[in-house]
Amino acid sequence: MTNIVxxxxxxxxxxxxxxxxxxxxxxxxxxxRDSKDVDMLKNMGFxxxxxxxxxxxxxxxxxxxxxxxxxxxxxxxxxxxxxGQAGATEDITTETLREQxxxxxxxxxxxxKQIIPVMRKQGHGKIIQHSSVLGLISLFGRGAYTASKYAIxxxxxxxxxxxxxxxxxxxxxNTGPITSHFRQTALKKLEENIDIDHSVFKDKYLSSLKGTxxxxxxxxxxxxxxxxxxxxxxxxRPKPRYYITKATYLLGFFKKILSTSYLDRLLVxxx
Numbered sequence: 001m002t003n004i005v006x007x008x009x010x011x012x013x014x015x016x017x018x019x020x021x022x023x024x025x026x027x028x029x030x031x032x033r034d035s036k037d038v039d040m041l042k043n044m045g046f047x048x049x050x051x052x053x054x055x056x057x058x059x060x061x062x063x064x065x066x067x068x069x070x071x072x073x074x075x076x077x078x079x080x081x082x083x084g085q086a087g088a089t090e091d092i093t094t095e096t097l098r099e100q101x102x103x104x105x106x107x108x109x110x111x112x113k114q115i116i117p118v119m120r121k122q123g124h125g126k127i128i129q130h131s132s133v134l135g136l137i138s139l140f141g142r143g144a145y146t147a148s149k150y151a152i153x154x155x156x157x158x159x160x161x162x163x164x165x166x167x168x169x170x171x172x173x174n175t176g177p178i179t180s181h182f183r184q185t186a187l188k189k190l191e192e193n194i195d196i197d198h199s200v201f202k203d204k205y206l207s208s209l210k211g212t213x214x215x216x217x218x219x220x221x222x223x224x225x226x227x228x229x230x231x232x233x234x235x236x237r238p239k240p241r242y243y244i245t246k247a248t249y250l251l252g253f254f255k256k257i258l259s260t261s262y263l264d265r266l267l268v269x270x271x
Contacts, residue, residue: 003027008081010037012180020226054107073122084186087194089143104148133248140271176245218247
């Protein structure tokens with residue numbers, strides 16, 4: 001039976017993917033940062049749910065060791081953990097940007113770095129990296145998050161070249177708008193880390209916090225991601241990247257055919 005470790009399973013895509021794969025008879029090892037969420041996962045029937053804060057290398061090591069104590073291999077590792085820091089680039093402190101990278105980039109990198117030797121030794125593996133449509137294009141007020149996803153794209157594209165003579169496959173997921181708690185978390189981070197009252201974008205921030213902005217088109221359920229992860233698991237040689245949601249396909253296409261100035265005009269309207 002194929003097994004998979006998933007980071008960031010407290011809510012949203014991570015949780016829904018764990019549930020979806022379990023129903024497809026994939027052996028799932030879900031992880032979450034907070035112990036209360038690990039308890040929730042265990043109460044849902046995930047016997048081997050584990051606590052993992054991806055910013056702590058020793059916890060990553062412990063998870064790998066615990067899984068290998070039960071399995072002969074780790075077939076798939078899904079780097080899903082992450083969050084979005086909202087706020088205009090000029091309003092984001094360097095420390096806030098660093099915190100965004102600690103989870104989204106450095107945590108992902110540490111997980112990847114630690115799982116590669118395991119997969120080299122066993123002779124196979126798939127590493128799924130949760131990027132975003134914002135790893136392809138940029139939108140107003142998402143500078144920190146977008147930068148983290150661009151970094152994931154660069155790391156994974158390079159890693160794919162470095163692993164080309166192996167049976168280890170790094171895969172990028174470019175997800176668009178998905179039903180989850182992502183927006184709520186981003187708005188919380190906006191309030192926590194941005195000096196809204198002294199920003200030239202105050203009115204725009206307040207509009208976001210009041211929920212008066214336009215609804216995001218092409219939103220899809222988290223199962224759209226889960227089904228692609230399942231497809232990757234069942235595929236011997238997965239594609240290097242998978243677009244998820246119509247928004248990703250459209251914006252990815254526009255980036256290819258439009259000049260930078262025309263694309264910027266479009267993205268300003270969306271943002």
